[in-house]
Amino acid sequence: MSLQLLFLLLSLSFLLSPSSPLPYPYNTSFHIDCGGLTPSTDSYNISWLPDKFFTGGSTAVVSEPLHFHLQHEKTLRFFPLSFGKKNCYNIPLPPGRYYVRTFTVYDNYDGKSHSPSFDASVEGTLVFSWRSPWAEDLARDGAYSDLFAFVKDGQLDFCFYSIATDPPVIGSLQVVQIDPLSYNSPQTGDSYILVNYGRISPGSSQWGPGFSSDPDPFGRSWQSDSNYRTANSESARIITTKEKIKGAEQAPNYFPMKLYQSAVTNDGALEYGLEVDAKLDYLVWFHFAEIDSTVNKAGERVFDVLVNHKNVSRVDIFKQVGSFAAYTLNYTEKNLSNSVLNVKLVPVVGAPLISGLENYAMVPADLSTLPEQVIAMKALKDSLRVPDRMGWNGDPCAPTDWDAWEGVTCHANKNGTGLFITQIDLGSQGLKGYISEQISLLSNLINLNLSSNSLEGTLPTGLGQKSLAKLDLSNNQFSGSIPESLTSSNLQLVRLNNNLLEGRVPEELYSVGVHGGTIDLSGNKGLCGVPPLPDCPLFWENGHLSKGGKIAIGLSCFIFVSLLLLVIYIFCIRRGKNDYDFGLPSDLMSLAAKRNRYQRQKSLMLLEMESQHAKGLPSLPLNPH
Ligand SMILES: *[C@@H]1O[C@H](CO)[C@@H](O)[C@H](O)[C@H]1NC(C)=O
Ligand SMILES: *[C@@H]1O[C@H](CO)[C@@H](O)[C@H](O)[C@H]1NC(C)=O
Ligand SMILES: *[C@@H]1O[C@H](CO)[C@@H](O)[C@H](O)[C@H]1NC(C)=O
Ligand SMILES: *[C@@H]1O[C@H](CO)[C@@H](O)[C@H](O)[C@H]1NC(C)=O
Ligand SMILES: *[C@@H]1O[C@H](CO)[C@@H](O)[C@H](O)[C@H]1NC(C)=O
Ligand SMILES: *[C@@H]1O[C@H](CO)[C@@H](O)[C@H](O)[C@H]1NC(C)=O
Ligand SMILES: *[C@@H]1O[C@H](CO)[C@@H](O)[C@H](O)[C@H]1NC(C)=O
Numbered sequence: 001m002s003l004q005l006l007f008l009l010l011s012l013s014f015l016l017s018p019s020s021p022l023p024y025p026y027n028t029s030f031h032i033d034c035g036g037l038t039p040s041t042d043s044y045n046i047s048w049l050p051d052k053f054f055t056g057g058s059t060a061v062v063s064e065p066l067h068f069h070l071q072h073e074k075t076l077r078f079f080p081l082s083f084g085k086k087n088c089y090n091i092p093l094p095p096g097r098y099y100v101r102t103f104t105v106y107d108n109y110d111g112k113s114h115s116p117s118f119d120a121s122v123e124g125t126l127v128f129s130w131r132s133p134w135a136e137d138l139a140r141d142g143a144y145s146d147l148f149a150f151v152k153d154g155q156l157d158f159c160f161y162s163i164a165t166d167p168p169v170i171g172s173l174q175v176v177q178i179d180p181l182s183y184n185s186p187q188t189g190d191s192y193i194l195v196n197y198g199r200i201s202p203g204s205s206q207w208g209p210g211f212s213s214d215p216d217p218f219g220r221s222w223q224s225d226s227n228y229r230t231a232n233s234e235s236a237r238i239i240t241t242k243e244k245i246k247g248a249e250q251a252p253n254y255f256p257m258k259l260y261q262s263a264v265t266n267d268g269a270l271e272y273g274l275e276v277d278a279k280l281d282y283l284v285w286f287h288f289a290e291i292d293s294t295v296n297k298a299g300e301r302v303f304d305v306l307v308n309h310k311n312v313s314r315v316d317i318f319k320q321v322g323s324f325a326a327y328t329l330n331y332t333e334k335n336l337s338n339s340v341l342n343v344k345l346v347p348v349v350g351a352p353l354i355s356g357l358e359n360y361a362m363v364p365a366d367l368s369t370l371p372e373q374v375i376a377m378k379a380l381k382d383s384l385r386v387p388d389r390m391g392w393n394g395d396p397c398a399p400t401d402w403d404a405w406e407g408v409t410c411h412a413n414k415n416g417t418g419l420f421i422t423q424i425d426l427g428s429q430g431l432k433g434y435i436s437e438q439i440s441l442l443s444n445l446i447n448l449n450l451s452s453n454s455l456e457g458t459l460p461t462g463l464g465q466k467s468l469a470k471l472d473l474s475n476n477q478f479s480g481s482i483p484e485s486l487t488s489s490n491l492q493l494v495r496l497n498n499n500l501l502e503g504r505v506p507e508e509l510y511s512v513g514v515h516g517g518t519i520d521l522s523g524n525k526g527l528c529g530v531p532p533l534p535d536c537p538l539f540w541e542n543g544h545l546s547k548g549g550k551i552a553i554g555l556s557c558f559i560f561v562s563l564l565l566l567v568i569y570i571f572c573i574r575r576g577k578n579d580y581d582f583g584l585p586s587d588l589m590s591l592a593a594k595r596n597r598y599q600r601q602k603s604l605m606l607l608e609m610e611s612q613h614a615k616g617l618p619s620l621p622l623n624p625h
Helices: 002-016 136-141 317-321 371-383 437-441 507-514 547-577 586-614
Strands: 029-033 047-050 058-061 075-078 086-092 096-104 118-122 125-130 143-151 155-162 172-178 192-200 237-240 262-265 270-275 281-288 302-307 310-315 327-333 340-349 356-364 408-412 419-425 447-449 456-458 470-472 477-480 493-495 500-504 518-520 526-528
Touching: 029 086, 086 172, 096 125, 096 155, 125 143, 125 192, 125 356, 143 155, 192 270, 270 356, 281 340, 302 327, 310 327, 317 327, 371 419, 371 437, 493 507, 507 518
Parallel strands: 029 047, 419 447, 447 470, 456 477, 470 493, 477 500, 493 518, 500 526
Antiparallel strands: 029 172, 058 075, 086 155, 096 143, 096 172, 118 125, 118 155, 143 192, 192 356, 237 262, 270 340, 281 327, 281 356, 302 310, 302 340, 408 419
């Protein structure tokens, strides 16, 4: 793949550079040109894939393509409501940590002069919200947004959610594997998503992938600081160097050397304001390097770093790492209540100096649907052939800020570790499939309504989980028998009317009606066994022998065999002892007649002889054979 080529080139350029760090060990990346039809390589040697991995939507082109200099910025994918409220890119990836970057643009591609409102999520956690109307430059020029996220399940789910019927839109999507230990994850764990709220490189204009050919193995791009510096530090000066910087480009963060080769300094305090969304924790990274060769011992440049007017640290770069060496600090601002994060460098000795500043919102991973429930819902999506317009994409329940899949209701489990499905309401949706056996995995399902569709096949044997209270499958073409499993003691409503069901109705199901619930089994020609349905044909039930039938047949077999044995006994064994005192049944007479005539005659003879014997005649042997 040409992406690997890119990384090879990056690694080569590192090897050629004097600091020669280890080659970047992560090799998975995707650069998707959303809406693009052909592969392309841009002027920064990034290879773009034609659009793939999306769940739906349509393609479009910005209204003024010449205004955009990169091909992937000109084409876009949008998700009209006919593809549902929720759509995703599902990218297969090895588990790991990833840099995810989107390019979002409107540029009136649809001619409606209405920039859309929509949300975006990563791995089921809400990360970006776009609200109409967008700032004019954003709508026209587009914007890059990025974050770091862990992907644990082998697939990155990047999903969009339409607000107020607006179609979400995306220009490009990039995913680059990064070091899992980067940005303090050993301390913070792997359940936070770090959303970029400012990554600036004081003393440079915007650089990094998409803006310049300067490499950054993570794919980070760095902005100029001029828009973030507050009014009282406008006299700030830029310092740059071409000297090699020690300690840059090291694992796990691989901060590029270029970052430390420029800096901004000021005679007074140096102050930055970064816009944030309140009520989150923010992870702030500071980058310093002493690149002024006139500062050559400790204590010549000393300043305090303040975040929102709190003293975070006193910095003496030379004292820490010497000259031309990278020095980083990080700080977590908890539970921010302002809408601006203020960073101030206050001089103690000499002028403060800064080379880089990053600010990330630490977005805690949202709850997600329990894995076996996801398996069940994906199986149902396929088996019920849920149409695109219902937007059954991504996690069935998450993010919790969004509605679940259309027609689906979810709840959090008691210990707050996951989400499960309690209701599926898909009545009258024109569904044409069948119910997957996997529905038995929905162990918290209370209410299932699939009425008035064209569903067929048999009812799965796993249907009837303990939780089930309401089941409406009326007006479909379900066939076969009602499964014995359908005996949940919680069932209050069962409507199976107007299907093609047959066979005996389970007694327990019938008792729903007896106990004050609602049950409707009408309009199934083949059901039997409970009032007011007809009696089931004797010994015949659900297309096979009933239990009673089997017993009856067993019993009759037993009786038949017994009778047969008795007959054999009487014919062969008993008669061996005494051939003469048995009168044959008339129907066996013809068969036995020939043989027995002789014996009869003999018996008559015997009687005669006996009488003759009695008259003094010699006796004959009694055995006729
Ligand atoms: C990518 O890296 C993994 C280990 O991190 C390695 O097993 C795999 O072979 C590499 N793939 C390529 C194409 O270099
Ligand atoms: C892109 O890669 C080619 C070789 O594949 C090289 O000749 C060219 O200089 C590279 N361009 C940039 C901007 O790095
Ligand atoms: C700020 O905090 C550092 C310790 O982190 C301390 O050495 C320094 O004196 C503090 N500055 C002020 C002005 O209090
Ligand atoms: C970031 O800050 C934490 C806590 O202050 C510290 O343990 C860690 O070493 C710092 N990381 C770097 C790379 O400076
Ligand atoms: C965050 O701040 C709000 C008020 O701004 C407070 O009500 C809440 O308890 C704080 N949360 C934490 C975890 O400190
Ligand atoms: C939370 O409850 C589920 C059952 O609903 C259980 O499987 C899981 O182990 C529990 N987790 C914790 C952290 O208690
Ligand atoms: C099931 O959905 C249909 C709409 O298609 C509705 O008429 C019916 O009342 C629902 N059944 C139950 C039990 O709520």
